Every structure is written in C-alpha cells, then in structure tokens.
Amino acid sequence: MTVVGITALAxxxxxxxxxxxxxxxxxxxxxxxxxxxxxxxxxxxxxxxxWLLAAGVNPVALRNLFVIQGIAHKDMYDVRIEx
Amino acid sequence: xxxxVYSAATSHVAAIVKNPNADPAxxxxxxxxxxxxxxxxxxxxxxxxxxxxxxHYETFGLDNYPAFCLGLNAEFDGWGEFGAPRIxxxxxxxxxxxxxxxxTGAGFDVSRSHTMRLDHSFMTPLVRLPSTxxxxxxxxxxxxxxxxxxxxxxxxxxxxxxxSAVAALPATDRVGVLATGGISHWVGVPRFGDVNxxxxxxxxxxxxxxxxxxxLAWPDAWINEHAGNGALELRTWMVAAGAxxxxxxxxxxxxxxxxxxxxxxxxRFGAAVPA
Numbered sequence: 001m002t003v004v005g006i007t008a009l010a011x012x013x014x015x016x017x018x019x020x021x022x023x024x025x026x027x028x029x030x031x032x033x034x035x036x037x038x039x040x041x042x043x044x045x046x047x048x049x050x051w052l053l054a055a056g057v058n059p060v061a062l063r064n065l066f067v068i069q070g071i072a073h074k075d076m077y078d079v080r081i082e083x
Numbered sequence: 084x085x086x087x088v089y090s091a092a093t094s095h096v097a098a099i100v101k102n103p104n105a106d107p108a109x110x111x112x113x114x115x116x117x118x119x120x121x122x123x124x125x126x127x128x129x130x131x132x133x134x135x136x137x138x139h140y141e142t143f144g145l146d147n148y149p150a151f152c153l154g155l156n157a158e159f160d161g162w163g164e165f166g167a168p169r170i171x172x173x174x175x176x177x178x179x180x181x182x183x184x185x186x187t188g189a190g191f192d193v194s195r196s197h198t199m200r201l202d203h204s205f206m207t208p209l210v211r212l213p214s215t216x217x218x219x220x221x222x223x224x225x226x227x228x229x230x231x232x233x234x235x236x237x238x239x240x241x242x243x244x245x246x247s248a249v250a251a252l253p254a255t256d257r258v259g260v261l262a263t264g265g266i267s268h269w270v271g272v273p274r275f276g277d278v279n280x281x282x283x284x285x286x287x288x289x290x291x292x293x294x295x296x297x298x299l300a301w302p303d304a305w306i307n308e309h310a311g312n313g314a315l316e317l318r319t320w321m322v323a324a325g326a327x328x329x330x331x332x333x334x335x336x337x338x339x340x341x342x343x344x345x346x347x348x349x350x351r352f353g354a355a356v357p358a
Contacts, residue, residue, distance in 0.1 A: 060312075
C-alpha cells in the first residue's frame with residue numbers, strides 16, 4: 001500500500017495548510033506519518049523519480065510530488081541525489 | 084425536452100492560459116480556433132454545458148477514485164494548482180440530478196459529488212472559452228490516468244447515453260458538451276516534452292472522417308506507447324463524439340506545441356444547432 005502513501009503525501013503537500021512549509025526541516029517526521037517503506041522514503045529523500053516510477057507510483061502523482069517541491073517537470077529525472 | 088446542440092473538444096494544458104504566447108507562429112492558429120469556438124458557444128445560447136474532463140490527483144485520491152463522477156454543486160471552485168486558473172463557475176444541480184438519474188438508468192453507475200472542485204482540465208477550457216464559463220456548468224469527471232480506465236468504447240457509449248439523458252431535462256433544453264484533454268503528451272515520465280505529430284494528425288483525420296470505430300479499437304497500451312499517458316485523456320473526446328451521435332468532426336486547428344509539451348487539438352463534433 002506504499003504507493004497509496006506516496007500519493008497521499010503528494011496531495012497533502014499541495015493541500016494541507018502549512019505542510020509544505022514544514023517539509024524541508026521536518027521531512028523525516030512527516031514521512032513517518034504515512035505508510036511508506038524505508039526504501040521508498042529513501043527514494044523520496046534522494047529525489048529518485050525513476051525508482052519511484054518503477055515502484056509503481058502513478059506518474060501524475062509523481063509529477064505533483066516533484067513540482068510541489070519546486071522541481072520543474074522537465075527536470076524531475078535529472079535531480080537524483082546519489083547515495 | 085432537452086437536446087444537445089453543441090459538442091466539441093479541446094486540449095486543456097494549463098500553459099494555454101499561463102504562457103499563451105509561447106510560440107506565436109503556432110498559437111495564432113490556436114487562438115483563432117478558440118475564438119471561433121467561443122463565438123459558436125455564445126451563439127448556441129446554452130442553458131447548461133457538460134464539461135467532460137479528468138483530474139490530476141487534486142480532487143480525487145486513492146482513498147476513493149471513481150471511473151466517472153458527475154458534479155452536482157451549485158458552484159464550482161478551481162484548485163489553482165501550480166498556477167492553473169482559479170475561478171468560480173455556476174453549476175446546474177437540478178439538471179445534473181436529472182442527468183445522473185438518466186445515466187444510472189441507462190446502466191452507467193456514475194458517481195456523484197456535491198462538493199467537487201475542479202483542476203486545470205476543467206478550468207483551462209473554462210477560462211479560454213469564456214462563453215462556456217458564463218453558462219451553467221455540469222462537470223463530468225472521467226478517470227483517464229489511474230488504471231484500469233473505462234474503455235474508450237465505454238466512454239463513447241456514455242456520450243450516447245448522455246444525449247438520451249439530456250432529453251429528459253424538462254426546462255434546461257439547450258445543452259452543450261465540451262470534452263477536454265490530449266492530444267499526445269507524456270506526464271511525469273522521462274519522455275515528458277515530446278509530441279507525436281503523426282499520431283495527433285491521424286487521430287484528428289479519423290475524427291474528421293467520422294471513423295470512430297477505428298479510434299475506439301486502439302488499445303490503451305498502444306496509445307500510451309505512441310502518444311503518451313496524457314493521450315489516454317482522448318476518451319473524454321469519445322464522450323463528446325458519442326453525445327453528438329458519432330457525427331464527423333470539424334477540426335478547427337492542430338498544432339504541435341512543444342513549448343507546452345503537448346499536441347493541441349480543437350474540434351467540433353457535428354454541426355452547431357442555431358438558437
């Protein structure tokens with residue numbers, strides 16, 4: 001059900017007041033509030049769109065997750081942070 | 084007795100209103116098409132317009148994701164997501180209630196929402212075609228991005244049923260249908276930014292010839308491969324085509340809009356019925 005958790009996170013970052021502002025400083029705490037596996041949380045922290053797509057996240061929700069964080073749609077596959 | 088007097092389709096990317104002059108050589112052609120369509124909608128003197136669009140995880144999430152959903156609000160607010168248009172438009176709850184009953188009676192178990200908000204798939208056309216926004220709006224959501232999707236055939240048949248349901252409207256007698264989405268584009272995947280002009284032109288050529296069976300035979304996997312996941316939105320166009328009785332399309336314009344990362348089509352299905 002982790003895809004559900006990531007999709008909910010993306011939606012909440014857009015629509016829950018204050019969540020996006022808290023995201024940079026409280027990312028781990030926020031991630032802990034969703035049913036997201038450790039590997040998926042790591043992929044989110046590393047901006048690994050390819051990994052998340054392969055894991056089954058809907059590409060539309062994935063686009064939202066990146067764009068709401070200020071990463072342009074065209075750049076979302078070019079910003080992965082290597083481990 | 085109600086009847087559908089205008090049925091049309093347009094792409095809905097928010098860049099249409101966010102970045103309208105991205106490529107003046109091409110947008111001039113599109114602007115002329117939208118101006119023509121807007122004038123036709125105004126001349127049609129619609130009592131209500133069914134806007135057939137989708138959603139991009141703004142209104143619906145995986146907690147509850149319908150195949151079809153009709154909006155019964157008295158008013159509809161836009162999300163304004165990512166800079167998309169954010170306006171408020173009037174609904175037509177009494178007409179929508181009649182349509183819901185008619186579609187359900189025809190075997191289409193359409194969900195309903197009394198609190199629906201609308202993303203750019205509805206709001207962009209409503210802003211670009213202000214005569215539509217000035218009409219009472221009945222939004223019809225179609226799942227275009229969260230498989231399994233209702234088939235294109237099912238969507239065409241839904242349009243046919245919509246035309247029958249409109250006939251049961253007692254007072255709101257002149258109804259329009261405006262589908263939104265497509266044509267080729269890739270959303271949230273590495274191929275974002277590409278446009279398949281050949282696919283787009285073939286699609287529009289088939290519509291202009293009234294060859295809907297050819298389009299309805301395309302598997303989603305084939306559409307996804309050749310025209311992107313965004314082209315799965317073309318099932319909204321099939322609703323409008325079905326509502327127009329399968330009449331051939333008059334293609335007003337097509338442009339491959341690479342700055343907007345999508346092929347843009349503007350078409351009317353069948354003739355406009357004068358007021």
